[in-house]
């Protein structure tokens with residue numbers, strides 16, 4: 363690896379001591395993040411509800427977006443660890459890319475592991491260099507966290523599929539070439555509905571997208587989607603119809619690890635801003651950072667962010683080593699811990715800034731809204747606590 367570019371040749375790591383390649387990657391991504399920082403680039407874009415197109419293109423050009431995708435399809439041949447590192451370092455400049463969570467992390471992983479050869483050739487190289495974006499749609503208004511209750515259905519019509527239903531809160535559909543849609547098909551033997559994943563082009567006839575009016579400040583837009591009998595060719599189905607649950611679960615750990623990475627990075631941004639301000643601002647004889655009422659909460663935030671990051675690294679290492687069930691517990695815990703730590707970091711950064719923390723100039727109050735996304739999506743705090751209660755503690759479920 364040289365300079366800013368990542369092409370290939372990552373060695374497999376073990377433990378949490380980063381290799382020289384990983385350190386170089388961190389430094390290179392951080393350098394890019396510094397060019398597209400929060401106050402001068404992300405904040406004005408977010409206020410105009412415009413996506414971070416230039417940053418996405420540059421990150422793709424340098425190989426950062428596809429670092430986890432297979433080398434034979436144009437990716438970097440590394441793992442989710444490296445993709446999480448990319449996301450964390452960008453977010454540490456306030457420039458995390460929400461669509462990294464869905465496009466290379468979920469969709470790239472699912473297609474890379476389960477897609478047909480044609481699907482891999484068609485999608486992976488362009489997902490890797492960022493020239494294509496694939497959104498991910500599972501959430502439905504009436505099902506919410508209970509994804510077993512989704513009703514978007516695909517039925518056979520000759521060799522084609524006819525997709526009918528709707529989705530809500532789907533991020534970045536305006537930027538995407540396609541959406542990986544979780545639907546249900548009828549099992550020909552039992553007649554029961556079972557999940558299936560379809561690649562749906564965003565320009566497909568009868569596919570209607572409506573932007574949602576969110577009250578948080580971030581550059582990407584969420585959409586309500588309507589599939590009014592969208593006709594799809596046979597090859598829109600990802601992989602084998604009978605392997606859909608495994609396919610879906612393959613995307614969940616990367617999604618949570620990348621969500622954790624974005625939250626850890628955002629927390630680091632807030633902590634850096636607070637620390638810098640606390641060193642400069644003096645209203646008595648010393649900088650405010652000398653008062654323990656200011657320094658101790660920041661020290662606590664530092665510890666909590668480091669702990670969340672450590673769990674994220676553990677989850678990524680487990681996932682990349684092929685231990686999916688070990689990774690599931692760690693990924694859930696990491697996403698929980700990272701969301702809580704980053705929300706606390708933002709709140710404390712605002713407090714450290716006093717009135718300045720609530721001004722448009724710093725944008726910290728706006729970032730607090732964005733940080734709160736991680737407590738709800740892609741899986742809520744409460745559903746993670748349910749997971750840990752049931753799977754880690756063996757407690758009975760209430761629902």
Ligand SMILES: Cc1cc2nc3c(=O)[nH]c(=O)nc-3n(C[C@H](O)[C@H](O)[C@H](O)COP(=O)(O)OP(=O)(O)OC[C@H]3O[C@@H](n4cnc5c(N)ncnc54)[C@H](O)[C@@H]3O)c2cc1C
Pocket residue numbers: 464497498499500501505506507508530531532533534584735738739740741742743744745748761
């Ligand atoms: C900014 C943003 C971007 C998003 N992007 C995407 C995307 O790209 N693709 C996509 O598919 N989805 C996306 N989502 C949707 C997101 O995954 C859901 O909002 C999330 O899974 C929660 O579902 P819900 O909003 O329906 O909440 P609900 O399921 O209605 O839950 C409401 C509250 O009840 C709690 N609750 C529910 N069930 C239980 C239970 N059994 N025990 C305890 N508490 C419970 C929840 O934790 C939550 O606090 C996005 C959401 C947001 C806000």
